[in-house]
Amino acid sequence: MTTDRYEPQGNEAKWQKAWARADIYRTRDEHPGPKYYILEMFPYPSGRIHMGHVRNYAMGDVVARYRRARGYNVLHPMGWDAFGMPAENAAMQQKTHPATWTWANIATMRGQLQSMGLSIDWSREVATCSPAYYRHQQAMFLDFLAKGLVDRKKSRVNWDPVDHTVLANEQVIDGRGWRSGALVESRDLTQWFFKISDYAEDLNSALDGLERWPEKVRLMQRNWIGRSEGLLLRFALTAPQGHVKEIEVYTTRPDTLFGAKFIALAADHPLAAQCAAGNSELAAFIESCRQMGTSVAALETAEKRGFDTGLKAVHPLDPNIEIPVWVANFVLMDYGTGAVFGCPAHDQRDLDFVNAYGLGNIPVVCPEGQDPASFVITTKAYDGDGLMINSRFLDGMTISAAKAEVSSRLSGQLLDGRPQARAQVNFKLRDWGISRQRYWGCPIPVIHCEACGTVPVPRADLPVVLPEDVTFDKPGNPLDRHPTWAHVPCPQCGKAARRETDTMDTFVDSSWYFARFTDAANEQQPVSPAMASKWLPVDQYIGGIEHAILHLLYSRYFTRAMHRDGLVALDEPFAGLFTQGMVVHETYGGPEGGWLSPAEVVIENGPGGRSARRRSDNAAVRIGAIEKMSKSRRNTVDPDEIISTYGADTARWFMLSDSPPERDVAWTEEGVQGAFRFVQRLWRLTNDLAGFAAPLGTAPLADGDETSMAVRKAAHQALARVTADVERLRFNRCVAHIYELSNVLGAELGKVESETPPDSLRAAFREAGEILVQLFALMMPHLAEECWQVLGHDDLVAMAPWPQLQEALLEESTITLPIQINGKRRDEITVARDMAAAEIERLTLAQEKVQRALEGRAVRKFIIVPQRIINVVV
């Protein structure tokens, strides 16, 4: 009986050194096994790792260790998403340089990750803020520019006049900049774009092939891309407005054309501006529309408002119908053509609009079961199926037939010498604007020359490196006001010119790092095509759901662009995707209000439930909701503290137990203590096993006594289940199977303790002990090495091949079948595995309990589901 406690502190460091010395996690190209690329989303070096990282990387490490044991050549790298705003914020607040701050954070966090004992090939580490990384990004930008994948165009942006920078939509809160609080302006700015919309169709249709992605993520991407099939349709004006004779609209409901009651133009539509030139009231209305717009809250509550331009349009299918043209606040300029026709009966927005202005509506689709003569629309538009009414030659058609009919008629009808309509597929997806007016990002490698225009930086001059002597005491982009950096001669004509001072969106950095890892030291290219095709796609990618759209969509686009650039030979970078849940924690309300951190609180469990008091003065503490760990709620737990108290193995084990990995997991003190107790239990169990186990290398017996076979069976059953569940990333179930095996082994050990066990049992303990250690080595690699040694090994369990499953052990010669009477379980019966149905039936009906439950009623039906259950119907 071992009484020593396992001490994680010294042992974990010891084994980390041993792994490093043996260099076993370095990926070797000459490895004979099939490749397996496991990747977790690389972290932003914010300062310290948090529990979310622990969970994410613990999961990836299980997969990496498992695949390695299965003989795969595993690539499991790590790097840093190192550019971005927080470094500049820190520079402003703490007067440290973004580079200093970032590299210091990287050093800290690398140390923290290493203390987790992850099986990472650190020789491939990259940081996106390093010129060795971003020089290739600049080279690719120039390639993409040459191949027409990049565009420079004006676009309307949220401009913060205090911080002198562009804000993303989510950084605008109630019309104000999230940091400065300044009223955000809408500005036209010339910006760089990746033409992702050119790939909209492909990015959409290829989602079908991503079978190992969560359906949820594919759906989110599909909605974001927003493919729709419709018709571009031109309306003639009854009288030209200046030189404008027609209005083009986009519609997905050409079937409802006879229900059209108005045409609405976006406030920014050129024709609206033209009409406003001679109409100051309209001009004022347009101005008021522009001022709204930015705030999300305003959009939610905005009423439908409009202004009649006085123009009339001719109905394309009946020249006698005139349709009024309005300017409306709910029409978007940058989708479709910036103009729509409104069919109020079948579109809620249009209905709200006509109800506000008394324009009326005509229903043209009648739901099944409704009488067309009495079907009216008042406040709720009908957008369901039905048959056409009030639509002349369309009457009685289905919606899709009517769409086709209108489409073909108008495509064949000429207006001003051209077909009046044509089919068009539209997307919500816009081009990806990558210009940021920031310092801490990858410089965009172009030079603006007054004579030559936009000139690429010559390849020989790459990388364009960020200047180090910058200041953050003033708002705006430090690159812009740097005295010398931007001033360079034009590479073409040699005259004085100016560098682009915008830097790239940090999503660009993370759109290809997974490819860089395959060839991280390559100085000539971002990645060599040979290495890329050896390793890509990533077989399993693991990260947070918050990246479901942007990061993953941009990476899919970027991979296509790199494909076109000849760097990679595939379009989809991530064959398998898994999105893990968050780490959440209880919140604690202090006696004086505000929040207390878990460290300040003592939890008490009693029959009446949980209660909490403050550690310092025993004051009562309110236990609040379980929420995402955040500084503001003070419900964070520091991984360093957990690791120094309990060890990395305990932290990893707890992060993987209980909750399914895609769901949120609640961090609790009781839970982590339970995990720590199990670490100790495994340590004792392994030591006790080692005392009884047969010598190293002893083969188990195929026909031992009953106890030995039970031990063997339990081990192989656990092996089979853990194998199946780790393949499906169901780590919580793996944990349960390991508990079960250790329960069985503990019980069997307890029975034999005082005797000398027979050889067959000693051999079974040897086998089962090794299987147990190998199973938990995926989650608790340090403890596993220590236990492996206790079992007599002098090599590393991290290098051991996965145990061979003995299927024969799992096959029982007899099975126990539950017996149901009318669907209620009444008894069970143990029979030979291959017993004939008639025999089972005879035995079942002979059972005493069955006879009692039947109460003499006649058996109507006798159902045997082989290997499963018996149901007697009376």
Added chain:
RNA sequence: GCGGGCGUGGCGGAAUUGGCAGACGCGCCGGACUCAAAAUCCGGUUCUGGUGACAGAGUGUCGGUUCGACCCCGACCGCCCGCACCA
């Protein structure tokens, strides 16, 4: 508003995808060891009734399909997430 997901003991969750509901863990209760506590070990723990064997109820609610439903179908209730004037 649109789209998606989820509701199982005191808690996290499991149920081989239509076949013994509650595996495993946490918590709790009882016992052993101890002068005592911690640690550890053993037993119990869905609810109701019964000392007990056992009986009844039970997977958000109501209904349906089925020999059999946590699982499939319909309606409703509640919670969570995503998108949001995209014509």
